[in-house]
Amino acid sequence: MATIFQSHLFFTILLLLASLLDYSKVYGVESESYHVIQVTSLLPKRSCSTPSGFNQTGLKIVHRRGPCSPFGQEKASTREILMQDQSRVDSLMSRISSGSQRVKTQDTEVPAQLGSSLGTQNYIVTVGFGTPEKKLSIAFDTGSDFTWIQCSPCPPIKCYSQQEPLFDPSESTSYRNVSCDSPQCAQLDSATGNPHSCSSTCQYTVEYGDSSSSSGSFASETLTLTPSDVILNFPFGCGHENQGLFGRTAGLLGLGRDPLSLVSQTALKYNRVFSYCLPSPSSSDGYLKFGSDAITSSNLKFTQMGTNPKAPSFYFLTMIGIRVAGEDLPIQASTFASPGTIIDSGTVITRLQPAAYMELRSTFRKSMSNYTMTSEYEIFDTCYDFSGLETVNVPKIVLRFQGDVEVEVDVLGIFYPVNNSQICLAFVGNRYTDSLGIIGNRQQRKINVVYDVGGERVGFGAGGCS
Structure with missing residues (x-):
């Protein structure tokens, strides 16, 4: 009799647990398996708010189209965002399939070596270029290596409209063009995916999978991440012809592993370590950190x-x-x-x-x-x-x-x-x-x-x- 009673009790408990699980699904009881x-x-939210108790260090990350963005809330339809995202995915896939002439992607076949990735570039940081420092808001990207910004002269027919004033290299005492015989000039080809060119100085061109592009002078400059994080002689592109889906950003910060990326160029300073936290929701902010500050959790x-x-x-x-x-x-x-x-x-x-x-x-x-x-x-x-x-x-x-x-x-x-x-x-x-x-x-x-x-x-x- 005890055995029958125990079996009945066991199955009763199982049924009770199952009913509680169903109850949690319907009535919103938080569990190890479900969010409420x-x-x-x-x-989407319309106002910007910093998470309670969030002590941010490093560079502040904001969503380019969110209410914390320095550009205001840039408008883009969901369809546009998804199309741009697919262009980026196609570009990434083409780079990993570079051995073939055409690459299968989601919806069609595209030429191999479609170009560097770009896409929607959701998240931006504000850094300083030059001496004296000029603050510029740029997208950061782990899928790209080459860093560039728009520079004057940059006529409207050759450049897109950005939020901050264009960077003028003639106003910076630390700006230097890279010479054609420099080892760094030879490294451009792998960083940009395009052959460099030379006139009196080294010239770059980078083309992206969504048909955006930037070209101009390859140079070095002082890059200020935070008041205590200053990088001298940082190689970057000073773009005089820039077209595409960059929104109102001033350019792009490359966080890939190529020798010309920010990660590689600061290896002695930061030991090739960085971290980020992307905000959730987009009405908040996150961070981008480098070096020992990046591993604190x-x-x-x-x-x-x-x-x-x-x-x-x-x-x-x-x-x-x-x-x-x-x-x-x-x-x-x-x-x-x-x-x-x-x-x-x-x-x-x-x-x-x-x-x-x-x-x-x-x-x-x-x-x-x-x-x-x-x-x-x-x-x-x-x-x-x-x-x-x-x-x-x-x-x-x-x-x-x-x-x-x-x-x-x-x-x-x-x-x-x-x-x-x-x-x-x-x-x-x-x-x-x-x-x-x-x-x-x-x-x-x-x-x-x-x-x-x-x-x-x-x-x-x-x-x-x-």
């Missing part, structure tokens, strides 16, 4: 940084799995192996190998079965209508990497709001199994991401700018 979130928090976990000889400046990671709502998805680690996965600050939406995305989507939809699905939008195929709801329960998503490193995606990084009644899962599956996986910036929000390039490792710490 206000629906209004998924929508006690909760960091590191995974090995990989390299692909076809794109040696990219930051590769060994991805091994995904967890959704506490469930490890049945994905073989080999699914992510070829050609691998990179982490990238400039791509917005994470791209996954087809089999991995299908498992993610299936489990996510099952976990969200209590909510109303709505129509697909552009690259997004899993969208919901949360109209009339105050809160929703969202399954937690964890990205798993080599070395027992698990990165929980911030809840605002799980979704992309198209409009008030169309909130979409912010992941996309590649069309081809041999396409590059990319961890985008939306899934990096609020995480302290540390690049220890010298140590060949990447670290992740929760709550970096929350």
Whole structure:
């Protein structure tokens, strides 16, 4: 009799636990597997606010189109943002497939060596160029190596409109043109992806996958990151002809691994270490740090940084799995192996190998079965209508990497709001199994991401700018 009673009690407890799980999904009880979130928090904010208790050091990062931006809130439709993001993805994929004449991307075939990446460039920092220092707001990019800014003379027909006044090299006492016979001039080709040219001084041209471009004089200048972080004789492009989708930024800061990148040029000063935290939501701010200040968090976990000889400046990671709502998805680690996965600050939406995305989507939809699905939008195929709801329960998503490193995606990084009644899962599956996986910036929000390039490792710490 005791055995029958114990069995009955056991199954009663199981049913109770199952009902509590269902209750939490419907009525908003926070758990280890689910977030509870206000629906209004998924929508863009109009005012800028610094997170409570956030003690920022280093360079302040702001979203280019958010209310904290020095440009005001730049306007761009979701369709435009996604198209620019796809251009960047196509560019990244073309660089990793440089051995072929044409490369398969999401929707078509494009020429190999499409150009350096660019795309939406969501996040910007403000740095100083020259002596005396001139403050300029520029995009930063781990997928690019070459740093450049617009310089006068720069007639309107050859340059785009930026927020701050153009940098005038004639007003700086520390500006120097790089000579044609300089070793640095020869390094331009790998950093820009284009052959350099020479007149009286070294000249550069960099072309991006979205047809944007910059060309001008290759020079050196004093770069001021913070009052205590000043880099002398920093090589950069002084652009006199610049066209494309740069918004109102003054240029681009390259954080790749090429010898001309900021990371390599400051190796003695910062030991090739930097970190950032991208703000979540975009109405807040984050940070970009260099050197010993970049590794201050006690909760960091590191995974090995990989390299692909076809794109040696990219930051590769060994991805091994995904967890959704506490469930490890049945994905073989080999699914992510070829050609691998990179982490990238400039791509917005994470791209996954087809089999991995299908498992993610299936489990996510099952976990969200209590909510109303709505129509697909552009690259997004899993969208919901949360109209009339105050809160929703969202399954937690964890990205798993080599070395027992698990990165929980911030809840605002799980979704992309198209409009008030169309909130979409912010992941996309590649069309081809041999396409590059990319961890985008939306899934990096609020995480302290540390690049220890010298140590060949990447670290992740929760709550970096929350």
